[in-house]
Amino acid sequence: MFNAITHSQIYVLDQDEALDFYVGKLGLEVNADVNMGFMRWLTVSVPGHPERQILLETPGGPTMSAETAQQVRELVTKGATGGTLIFSTDDCRKTYETLLQRGVEFTDEPTERPYGIDCGLRDPFGNHLRFTQPKA
Amino acid sequence: MSRAAEETNRRMLRARDAMDRAYGQPLDVPSLARIAHVSEAHFTRTFRATFGETPHRYLQRRRVERAMFLLRETDRSVTDICLQVGFASLGTFSRTFRDIVGQSPRAYRKEAVSAGVPTCFTMAWMRPSE
Numbered sequence: 001m002f003n004a005i006t007h008s009q010i011y012v013l014d015q016d017e018a019l020d021f022y023v024g025k026l027g028l029e030v031n032a033d034v035n036m037g038f039m040r041w042l043t044v045s046v047p048g049h050p051e052r053q054i055l056l057e058t059p060g061g062p063t064m065s066a067e068t069a070q071q072v073r074e075l076v077t078k079g080a081t082g083g084t085l086i087f088s089t090d091d092c093r094k095t096y097e098t099l100l101q102r103g104v105e106f107t108d109e110p111t112e113r114p115y116g117i118d119c120g121l122r123d124p125f126g127n128h129l130r131f132t133q134p135k136a
Numbered sequence: 137m138s139r140a141a142e143e144t145n146r147r148m149l150r151a152r153d154a155m156d157r158a159y160g161q162p163l164d165v166p167s168l169a170r171i172a173h174v175s176e177a178h179f180t181r182t183f184r185a186t187f188g189e190t191p192h193r194y195l196q197r198r199r200v201e202r203a204m205f206l207l208r209e210t211d212r213s214v215t216d217i218c219l220q221v222g223f224a225s226l227g228t229f230s231r232t233f234r235d236i237v238g239q240s241p242r243a244y245r246k247e248a249v250s251a252g253v254p255t256c257f258t259m260a261w262m263r264p265s266e
Binding site for chain 2: 079126
């Protein structure tokens with residue numbers, strides 16, 4: 001029936017600021033950045049993997065009242081909107097050091113788990129991200 | 137107006153992340169307030185308004201949850217666990233633990249270990265709620 005998950009979405013509060021973070025700091029690539037008129041279609045992906053895109057969307061638009069959009073924005077900043085992104089990496093500790101130097105905010109440092117080594121961070125808006133170095 | 141709420145939430149989240157990370161260390165309102173870039177007077181009130189409980193209570197629950205994990209999964213002494221999760225005194229730890237969990241650390245350990253429940257269930261069901 002299906003072949004793959006191609007897109008997932010997370011809420012960001014400002015798309016330019018999101019670019020500074022996801023591309024500028026995390027090193028993802030812009031996949032699409034299109035002014036559609038009614039919205040800015042902005043997706044990023046891991047370099048070399050355009051088949052898996054993350055849509056960076058701002059809350060709002062015709063289907064969401066201003067009040068609801070405001071509720072969503074406040075929930076994002078409380079870290080309560082889910083949308084956790086989990087990446088895999090070859091070297092968790094090295095990536096952690098690199099990102100730390102770039103000013104990325106970490107919630108938990110690289111820690112051994114049953115499944116490998118992982119750590120957690122926040123984007124500027126409050127979204128929770130993790131990256132895991134799987135057990136060999 | 138709305139920007140202010142977002143900014144405040146984000147700062148409170150930052151302080152809460154610090155509690156999740158550094159629960160084993162002595163944490164006090166002044167240092168958490170500094171992390172959140174707000175005054176001490178505001179911090180407790182604002183944290184409570186944002187997350188529904190005082191920072192002190194949140195920290196207690198976090199510490200107790202970690203203690204429950206260590207009681208179940210290790211054979212470290214109750215005193216060691218007390219200090220490891222950030223309580224300064226065994227008396228405070230035991231009292232807080234019993235208040236939140238409903239039994240003493242020793243009794244909890246005895247019961248939890250003997251049940252033999254798979255860890256995914258214990259993790260989901262054993263976290264103390266408010």
